Amino acid sequence: MTLTLQLEELFLNAYPAYQSLLFDGWLLRLTDGYTRRANSVQPLYGSTLDLAEKIDFCEGVYRAAGLMTVFRLTGVHHPANLDAVLEAHGYALEGDTDVQTASLADLHAPEGDEWATLDTFLTPAWMDDFARLRSLPDDERMLFERMQTQIAPRTGYVRLIVDGAAAAIAMGVLERGWLGVFDVAVDPRLRGRGYGRRVMLHLLGWGKAQGALNAYLQVARENLPARKLYARLGFHTQYHYWYRQKRT
Numbered sequence: 001m002t003l004t005l006q007l008e009e010l011f012l013n014a015y016p017a018y019q020s021l022l023f024d025g026w027l028l029r030l031t032d033g034y035t036r037r038a039n040s041v042q043p044l045y046g047s048t049l050d051l052a053e054k055i056d057f058c059e060g061v062y063r064a065a066g067l068m069t070v071f072r073l074t075g076v077h078h079p080a081n082l083d084a085v086l087e088a089h090g091y092a093l094e095g096d097t098d099v100q101t102a103s104l105a106d107l108h109a110p111e112g113d114e115w116a117t118l119d120t121f122l123t124p125a126w127m128d129d130f131a132r133l134r135s136l137p138d139d140e141r142m143l144f145e146r147m148q149t150q151i152a153p154r155t156g157y158v159r160l161i162v163d164g165a166a167a168a169i170a171m172g173v174l175e176r177g178w179l180g181v182f183d184v185a186v187d188p189r190l191r192g193r194g195y196g197r198r199v200m201l202h203l204l205g206w207g208k209a210q211g212a213l214n215a216y217l218q219v220a221r222e223n224l225p226a227r228k229l230y231a232r233l234g235f236h237t238q239y240h241y242w243y244r245q246k247r248t
Helices: 003-014 051-064 082-088 124-133 138-149 195-209 224-232
Strands: 019-023 026-030 070-073 091-103 115-119 154-162 165-175 178-186 214-220 236-246
Touching: 003 091, 003 165, 003 178, 003 214, 003 236, 019 051, 026 051, 051 082, 070 082, 082 091, 082 236, 091 224, 115 195, 124 138, 124 154, 124 165, 124 178, 154 195, 165 195, 178 195, 195 224, 214 224
Parallel strands: 178 214
Antiparallel strands: 019 026, 070 236, 091 214, 091 236, 115 154, 154 165, 165 178
């Protein structure tokens, strides 16, 4: 198994969809429209059926669910000409994102005198902070909470506490010696003070203590502050993915 395919499987397990349909090597994921990642076609494995027939089938599934048809492509998708075919079918290019990894072997201890809480399950306090820092509407909060309860691998939820409130949060998923890093958020009023780095170090340290050797995450190419933070923590790009979304 290639590293790209392994990381893609880890992402799928760490970010479960409400419903999944496996169709000739393609995985169709549906989650009531919450994020493209959980509402898109993942063409990861070998494909044997007629390509036009498969695209029509996918469009029918998402149309029935009241969703736009979206494909998530990684460069190792099947068949190899899928991106060009989707473009010819009127699918727009969106969401170019890097997948990055880092070794945890030389991880530094968190600096600063703030304290952090870490729970291995989703707590009301972490959820409240996530909703606050991401300005999450009530309906999206409900969808997010439901998704979290469906994660099968081990999880960790970190809150960095400053002056009695969470200045930053993050969550991680452990599987196969890897720690997946998700949902890093810093209070907008406290950005630029190193809290993002510190909450990451707490999470990465927990993952290492649980046996993880490496960490992975995804970051949008235009998100320069996050990319700088992750680079300082030793993350580097392994591959990138992008979406093809059907134009209306």
